[in-house]
Amino acid sequence: MKLIFNSKFIITLTIIAISALLIFFATSLIKLDASLQSLFPHDEKMKRSLGLSSHSPIADKVIVFIEVKNKEDLEEAVDNVDEIIRRSELELKNAIPDMETVKSILEYTEAHSLLLYPYEINKNPFSKNEIQKRINAKADYLMSIPFFNPGKSFFLDPLMMGPEVLKKANENSRGRYSPKYGGVVSENGQTYIKIFRSGFLYEDYDKIGLLKKLDNEIVGSSEESDFDAFVYSGHLYYLESKKTIQREIFIIFILSIVFVLLIFYFFFRRLTLLIFSFMPIVAGFAITFLLIAVFKGKYGGIALAFGASTAGIAIDYTIHYLTKRSLYPTLKVVRKKIGFSLILGFITTIASFIFLPFSNIISLQEIALFGLLTISFAFIFSWFVLQPLLPPDRSKNDLRKMKFPLMGQKGFIIWIILILITSVSLPFLRFEDNIFDLDMSHKKLRSRLEKIQKDFSESSDSIFLAFKGEDKDELLEKSLNAVQYIDDKTVDLPVMTPALFIPPKNRIESRKRYIKENFNIKNFINVIEGSIFSSESFNEWYSAIKNIDNIIFDDLPDFLKEELSGLFIDWDNEQYLLIPLYKRSISKRVNKILTEGKIEHFIVDSLKDSSKGLVLFEKNALFLLLLSIAIIFIILIIAFRNLIFAFTSLLPSISALIGCLGITVITTGAFNIMHLVSSILLLGIGVDYGIFITNSFKDGSSEEELNMTFQSIFISALTTLAGFGVLSFSRNYSIFSIGSSMFIGIVFSFITAYLALPFILKNYKKKYTGSLI
Amino acid sequence: MIKRFILLILLFNSIFMVFSADLPQPKNNRLYTEFVSYRTANYLKKTIISSGYIVMDGKSRFLFKQIEPLDIEIRKNEDKITYKREDMEPVEVDTVSNAIIFIFDDPEKLKEKYTIEKTIKNNVDVYSIMPKGKDEIKSILIIGIEDKIQEVMVFFKNKTELIYKFSNTVTGTKPDEAHF
Numbered sequence: 001m002k003l004i005f006n007s008k009f010i011i012t013l014t015i016i017a018i019s020a021l022l023i024f025f026a027t028s029l030i031k032l033d034a035s036l037q038s039l040f041p042h043d044e045k046m047k048r049s050l051g052l053s054s055h056s057p058i059a060d061k062v063i064v065f066i067e068v069k070n071k072e073d074l075e076e077a078v079d080n081v082d083e084i085i086r087r088s089e090l091e092l093k094n095a096i097p098d099m100e101t102v103k104s105i106l107e108y109t110e111a112h113s114l115l116l117y118p119y120e121i122n123k124n125p126f127s128k129n130e131i132q133k134r135i136n137a138k139a140d141y142l143m144s145i146p147f148f149n150p151g152k153s154f155f156l157d158p159l160m161m162g163p164e165v166l167k168k169a170n171e172n173s174r175g176r177y178s179p180k181y182g183g184v185v186s187e188n189g190q191t192y193i194k195i196f197r198s199g200f201l202y203e204d205y206d207k208i209g210l211l212k213k214l215d216n217e218i219v220g221s222s223e224e225s226d227f228d229a230f231v232y233s234g235h236l237y238y239l240e241s242k243k244t245i246q247r248e249i250f251i252i253f254i255l256s257i258v259f260v261l262l263i264f265y266f267f268f269r270r271l272t273l274l275i276f277s278f279m280p281i282v283a284g285f286a287i288t289f290l291l292i293a294v295f296k297g298k299y300g301g302i303a304l305a306f307g308a309s310t311a312g313i314a315i316d317y318t319i320h321y322l323t324k325r326s327l328y329p330t331l332k333v334v335r336k337k338i339g340f341s342l343i344l345g346f347i348t349t350i351a352s353f354i355f356l357p358f359s360n361i362i363s364l365q366e367i368a369l370f371g372l373l374t375i376s377f378a379f380i381f382s383w384f385v386l387q388p389l390l391p392p393d394r395s396k397n398d399l400r401k402m403k404f405p406l407m408g409q410k411g412f413i414i415w416i417i418l419i420l421i422t423s424v425s426l427p428f429l430r431f432e433d434n435i436f437d438l439d440m441s442h443k444k445l446r447s448r449l450e451k452i453q454k455d456f457s458e459s460s461d462s463i464f465l466a467f468k469g470e471d472k473d474e475l476l477e478k479s480l481n482a483v484q485y486i487d488d489k490t491v492d493l494p495v496m497t498p499a500l501f502i503p504p505k506n507r508i509e510s511r512k513r514y515i516k517e518n519f520n521i522k523n524f525i526n527v528i529e530g531s532i533f534s535s536e537s538f539n540e541w542y543s544a545i546k547n548i549d550n551i552i553f554d555d556l557p558d559f560l561k562e563e564l565s566g567l568f569i570d571w572d573n574e575q576y577l578l579i580p581l582y583k584r585s586i587s588k589r590v591n592k593i594l595t596e597g598k599i600e601h602f603i604v605d606s607l608k609d610s611s612k613g614l615v616l617f618e619k620n621a622l623f624l625l626l627l628s629i630a631i632i633f634i635i636l637i638i639a640f641r642n643l644i645f646a647f648t649s650l651l652p653s654i655s656a657l658i659g660c661l662g663i664t665v666i667t668t669g670a671f672n673i674m675h676l677v678s679s680i681l682l683l684g685i686g687v688d689y690g691i692f693i694t695n696s697f698k699d700g701s702s703e704e705e706l707n708m709t710f711q712s713i714f715i716s717a718l719t720t721l722a723g724f725g726v727l728s729f730s731r732n733y734s735i736f737s738i739g740s741s742m743f744i745g746i747v748f749s750f751i752t753a754y755l756a757l758p759f760i761l762k763n764y765k766k767k768y769t770g771s772l773i
Numbered sequence: 774m775i776k777r778f779i780l781l782i783l784l785f786n787s788i789f790m791v792f793s794a795d796l797p798q799p800k801n802n803r804l805y806t807e808f809v810s811y812r813t814a815n816y817l818k819k820t821i822i823s824s825g826y827i828v829m830d831g832k833s834r835f836l837f838k839q840i841e842p843l844d845i846e847i848r849k850n851e852d853k854i855t856y857k858r859e860d861m862e863p864v865e866v867d868t869v870s871n872a873i874i875f876i877f878d879d880p881e882k883l884k885e886k887y888t889i890e891k892t893i894k895n896n897v898d899v900y901s902i903m904p905k906g907k908d909e910i911k912s913i914l915i916i917g918i919e920d921k922i923q924e925v926m927v928f929f930k931n932k933t934e935l936i937y938k939f940s941n942t943v944t945g946t947k948p949d950e951a952h953f
Binding site for chain 2: 536
């Protein structure tokens with residue numbers, strides 16, 4: 001009862017309650033961004049790659065895959081899945097034309113065959129032999145369908161040039177214009193895909209949720225009916241990543257707080273002390289979340305996951321105070337004894353974040369902001385609120401005390417061996433060049449992709465053959481030039497271009513010239529006379545030839561209009577044409593052929609385009625890290641006015657970095673952006689340990705004071721380990737990277753502070769002051 | 774490959790000849806009949822004549838076989854319809870869209886698109902079939918006695934005429950398997 005009415009306790013509880021409400025309110029306003037794009041460094045090539053990919057024709061693609069054991073069962077399986085799709089709330093548009101649509105496309109190619117046919121690369125259709133061959137084929141075509149009643153377009157294409165154009169388009173689009181059951185069937189007849197345009201992108205999580213529901217229904221139904229079916233799309237990667245991060249952030253946050261508090265309670269043994277100590281962390285989080293909700297609105301999931309673990313750093317100021325206050329009579333004396341170390345430690349921790357906002361990477365900027373705000377507000381609350389609320393009181397000292405005997409030379413040698421062993425791995429360190437390796441492993445989705453790619457060329461990879469131009473016509477000309485060049489060089493590399501259906505102006509003019517120069521009416525009439533067709537059958541076609549200069553194109557069929565217009569992208573005030581290539585092996589070959597032929601083009605590949613920039617960034621970041629070390633070293637020299645003390649203060653940080661790089665080699669093998677974040681944090685944390693130990697030796701602390709210093713560092717290390725260690729269990733590699741490297745780094749920091757620093761400082765003092773500690 | 778899928782497209786849009794509930798159905802849905810067809814059009818120099826036979830054993834088993842001038846088979850087995858021309862591999866045709874199979878299949882579907890009037894002239898049943906909506910067909914005339922059709926005449930708006938004359942028709946008896 002006495003406790004409940006204790007005003008200090010009430011104040012503390014009030015602050016905690018208000019903070020909890022603020023956190024709840026603020027987190028409900030913050031929009032979570034689980035994408036990896038916030039990890040991409042911003043160089044121009046990468047920016048263009050991402051910008052174009054996000055507007056690309058496959059950005060909203062959804063694939064439905066079906067596999068049956070016997071091909072006779074395929075139609076029923078397709079009907080089954082179609083019914084589920086029809087019932088779905090999503091409006092998915094079939095990107096594969098139905099038979100009616102293909103017929104309209106055929107009619108379009110027939111009606112415009114004169115100007116669609118690529119005379120520049122194909123056989124001359126107007127030679128006597130060719131006309132004969134083609135008219136025979138036309139007759140054969142007519143006779144092959146017993147009840148066929150040809151329409152107008154049939155008579156606008158006596159030489160069967162239209163079907164040739166459609167055939168080429170079909171080959172280059174991998175069978176899209178020869179659908180079966182509304183999709184594409186593999187050669188063995190047992191697998192099938194249907195491709196849809198969903199109309200929404202990766203951030204529309206409501207719709208993606210419906211897509212996942214559709215997937216679950218399709219999978220469930222297929223399992224009951226003994227066939228294999230599923231949905232595959234890029235959206236599902238985002239959803240899986242987002243759900244995993246959301247779940248893990250929540251667990252990380254709770255576990256982190258629980259472990260920290262448990263460790264705290266073990267050492268300080270009073271529940272009320274626990275609640276008091278909790279207050280600066282919760283208050284720090286509350287103000288941080290509120291500011292983010294008000295000024296940012298949207299925040300990266302990776303940055304928030306990191307943010308949850310700053311509890312382990314923020315509590316350090318409380319731990320150091322509560323551990324050491326038992327030694328001194330008043331708050332004033334405590335602050336005199338450890339204030340310098342606390343403030344210097346805070347400054348150097350903050351200083352380690354200073355360079356992150358200049359990284360040009362959104363995630364790192366968010367991590368820097370979150371870290372700076374949380375740690376700063378936690379420090380302020382600890383110094384101005386907690387310390388006055390909990391002044392030293394020797395009568396209430398329940399602190400569990402541990403002994404930290406000095407290990408002397410033995411300890412120093414152990415430390416040296418540890419550092420040397422770890423350093424052996426450093427030459428094997430490489431830089432991460434694949435940004436997608438920072439995401440979680442999407443095993444199930446990857447295996448689905450493998451199934452699809454076994455029989456089809458589809459994928460969700462953003463790989464395109466791209467062209468840039470002043471206007472659509474220029475883009476069409478460039479793409480047609482490229483595609484025809486590829487066709488000339490190889491037969492098994494189908495690449496589609498909208499110019500097959502919409503020729504550029506220059507080509508139209510050159511084809512008109514070709515027709516005028518090569519078409520001979522007499523040859524044509526002679527052949528018609530010997531055929532089944534009456535002499536007037538193709539009069540309209542012949543009139544079109546006579547009037548070739550005035551021919552204009554009709555509107556494209558709606559399906560083609562929509563499909564082809566999606567390939568043209570207006571981005572950053574420039575016009576682009578993107579042709580999906582689907583596979584890296586294809587883009588490599590295309591790029592090689594076109595580069596050798598000096599054909600203007602470029603390849604958009606988000607993965608490859610980020611690779612160089614990423615590695616360059618990581619190398620530059622290491623340089624920034626060295627700069628941070630230098631800055632901190634200078635701050636320490638100014639503070640201590642002594643090189644050795646500055647060095648010993650920094651040594652735990654340097655050891656931590658060695659440990660961090662060593663674990664990188666063992667775990668992921670590649671130094672990535674998250675390892676960089678860890679390195680920066682370890683710099684700030686490690687120097688705290690170094691400052692406390694150095695100061696203790698410098699000020700000639702008593703044995704008890706020194707032991708308490710080791711204990712406060714030990715408790716700090718434990719809480720930081722608890723805060724970051726839980727991140728090591730994350731399935732997301734970026735979070736795992738930061739967790740594992742922080743864990744090892746802290747261990748190395750503490751070991752250095754406990755085993756190496758006392759030996760170095762003792763010998764330094766002995767040598768230069770003649771006194772022993 | 775080009776011909777296969779072009780033919781598929783055209784098969785989809787083919788004119789169909791139909792029987793309906795009001796038209797004579799072969800007894801027990803079993804039929805063997807030989808045909809000669811005449812296609813006359815202003816885009817043809819002369820009439821194209823083709824010949825062959827139709828055999829049916831139940832609603833799910835049907836074969837339209839043209840022998841002259843080109844070997845063509847349109848085969849229905851259960852719900853699967855295939856088209857084969859000369860030596861090419863049979864290709865499956867979309868069931869829903871291939872109206873040719875309405876011939877001996879679903880009388881109700883015919884009634885959705887056409888009106889049928891029956892008259893009797895000289896002891897012969899004459900069915901006059903008119904499309905309800907917009908169609909390339911102008912009219913169809915079917916002549917028969919009881920369950921045996923003798924002639925089908927299709928008149929298109931573009932003045933094309935397609936006439937099928939049937940002979941040696943046998944209904945009600947299971948046809949020889951060799952015909953399939």
